[in-house]
Amino acid sequence: MAALEQEAQEKIDALFQTYNQEDTPGCAVGVLRDGELIFKRGYGVANLEHDVPITPRTVFCLASLAKQFTGMCIALLEEAGRLSLEDDIRTYLPEFPDYGPRITLAHLLHQCSGIRDYYVLALFLAGVKFHDYLSRDEALELILAQRELIFLPGERFHYSNSNYFLLSLVIEHITGQTLGQFSQKHIFVPLGMQSTCFRENHSLLIKHRATGYGRFSLRNEEPGSDQFDMGEATHFTCTNELELTGDDGVWSCIEDLALWYQNLSANRLGQGRPELIERYLTPGRLLDGTSTGYAYGLCVGTRNGAPFIDHRGWTCGYVAVCEYYVEERLSLFILSNTSCLQPWEYTGRLRAILRDEPEQPSTPVASVSSYVLSKTERACVTGSYHCPENTYVWQIADVDGRLRVTVNGLDEVELLPREKHTFEISDGSYQVKAIPGKSGVYAHLEVSRGGRTWTFLPFRSLPLSEPEVQAYAGIYRCEELATTYDVYIEDGRVCLRNHNRHRCGLDLDFEPTIGDLCYKYDPWVDDVVIEFQRNPEGTIRAFVFRSHRGDACERLRFERVG
Known part of the structure; x- marks a missing residue:
């Protein structure tokens, strides 16, 4: 086996030094070159x-x-x-x-x-314990029970x-x-x-x-x-x-x-x-x-x-x-x-x-911006935004004079001003246009990528009233999953708890964001979005699971039964 240069080996060892301890788990690393x-x-x-x-x-x-x-x-x-x-x-x-x-x-x-993904259905929605025994027949039964693609x-x-x-x-x-x-x-x-x-x-x-x-x-x-x-x-x-x-x-x-x-x-x-x-x-x-x-x-x-x-x-x-x-x-x-x-x-x-290349700078070259926002201008764009179409959530904060965006509670990127009301994500992946509103805040964001544009609306500025939030409370069931959830209200948040043996990924307390969308970031399941649906007269009839990680369960409804 051709040996890797000693200097390169030492650099790789330094790269994984955090995990090269006698009392921590870690990793195995391999490099295959020219066979x-x-x-x-x-x-x-x-x-x-x-x-x-x-x-x-x-x-x-x-x-x-x-x-x-x-x-x-x-x-x-x-x-x-x-x-x-x-x-x-x-x-x-x-x-x-x-x-x-x-x-x-x-x-x-x-x-x-x-x-639909059986893994999401079983572990995030149906109350199957994450590392519980799940047989092949049980997984197949769950897939076969789905009524639509x-x-x-x-x-x-x-x-x-x-x-x-x-x-x-x-x-x-x-x-x-x-x-x-x-x-x-x-x-x-x-x-x-x-x-x-x-x-x-x-x-x-x-x-x-x-x-x-x-x-x-x-x-x-x-x-x-x-x-x-x-x-x-x-x-x-x-x-x-x-x-x-x-x-x-x-x-x-x-x-x-x-x-x-x-x-x-x-x-x-x-x-x-x-x-x-x-x-x-x-x-x-x-x-x-x-x-x-x-x-x-x-x-x-x-x-x-x-x-x-x-x-x-x-x-x-x-x-x-x-x-x-x-x-x-x-x-x-x-x-x-x-x-x-x-x-x-x-x-x-x-x-x-x-490749013996110099280490890349931690801040991308694209993060340099010639347009400088005032503190007041930065304050106009800070806040939390939710896209009803793809369920993405952006939380924009002013950190030491620079705008940082936390995407879906997980990834953090920089929002760079290009000109008045126009921004770009630091890696160039998204272009953002802020639409001015009243009271010194933006009415919404128009986020574009690859010829597509999504509208991001700001979270509601005031919490729901007691009657509004209590309208969501009730018992909801999905026959395809043989799973029932209690929806109850606690401190203005919409809380879910399933009736099956174990708690699961959807047993969360959600924050109402815009319309009938509710959002929660949790370190175990990343971010989760549910959307309540109404009858023509305005009463709540169901909720639907949605997530930015994929729509494996989108349109899978939990109908209100009580």
Whole structure:
């Protein structure tokens, strides 16, 4: 193996120094260049109870990175002539609902089927405990109970775990083997990936396995004794009892992932032809001909004009990312067992070290603005804004004379003045026009990107009156989820609590924003939006779950029953 220069190794060690401690979880890092694993190292502890260090052989749950292996199984069956991507899902799963338009295997594979995400349905809405046992039959039952699609198949891209879970059932139907058995025989064994498997039984022994640690206690769990402190963040042991595969369920290590990505350059699977990889890395097309940007379980596109492939994964204290810079023949892997670490925040700096580039400035060049706002002008734009169309929430604050925007409670960017009433996000992604209103504040924002414009309205300036807010109180039920919620009012906030066994992601206290929209940011579920709907006479008849993370449950109504 070609050794990485000592200076570069030291810089990488310094990059992950925060997690290279004897009493914290951390990560394993790998660099594959020109087909050789030139760097592999572990930082931190795989298991805090037994003081087991992380090494390149430590096995992590890959979460959604599992989709690329499911996609390769589909590609192998396609190459062997055992399926066609144009096959209707009901050819293999005849019990699947007939929604009218055909749902093909291509729709599932390229994330454009319109099928709601079972993961969101179960864990965020139906009250299934986050790391509770969820059987394959229970997940399938939840999907089959859905009465409609959220859009016409092929109409648009929408990432849904249901798609790849259903593909695992298709593979089993065709081969008579489970996904784990088929992938073991046709992928992992041929490539020598001895530490990789689909875990189809949560009691399966996995050697060298890392324990996952959450940054905060799960919403539906009481804080436990298995915790540690790292700075201001308290971690809790997370247990992954899910046995569903296809969308999730692969456990692997840095050394095995290097073998997998080597095969993307020199194929040894199936018939050993390069055409398999070419097909495998080709993203799907929507009805209008545009690319989904998603191939057989991998995100495929460009970065700075160059071909780029990647995927991310997150579950129960495990976070992972793989990035492949095609023209450079460079792959980066970061597998973590702590939700404190967001691996994709490190890959850019890691690549800069490998290319011996100077560290990028923390403030982008685009953040320089020639137009200077007065304190009064800054005050006119500060506040919270909500977009009814896409449910985004922007909270604008004056921080030391500069406008900072917190997007959906999570990402913070700078809002730069370009001229009077005109602004731009610091990375150039959005242009903003502020429409003047009365009393020295703006009536609304017009936010544009890529030829589209959205209207962001300011949060209501005064709280709802007692009769207005009490109008939301009642009992609401969704038959498709077999789930009932109590809606009650506490200190002017709209509070939800489900009747099922466990609390879940929607058990929150919401702030009314504009109209009948209510918003809440929570560190466990990011941001959540619900919208109440009214009868013609004005009485409340239902609420609908919406979220900027996706509309997997949009139009899934909880009807008022009491």
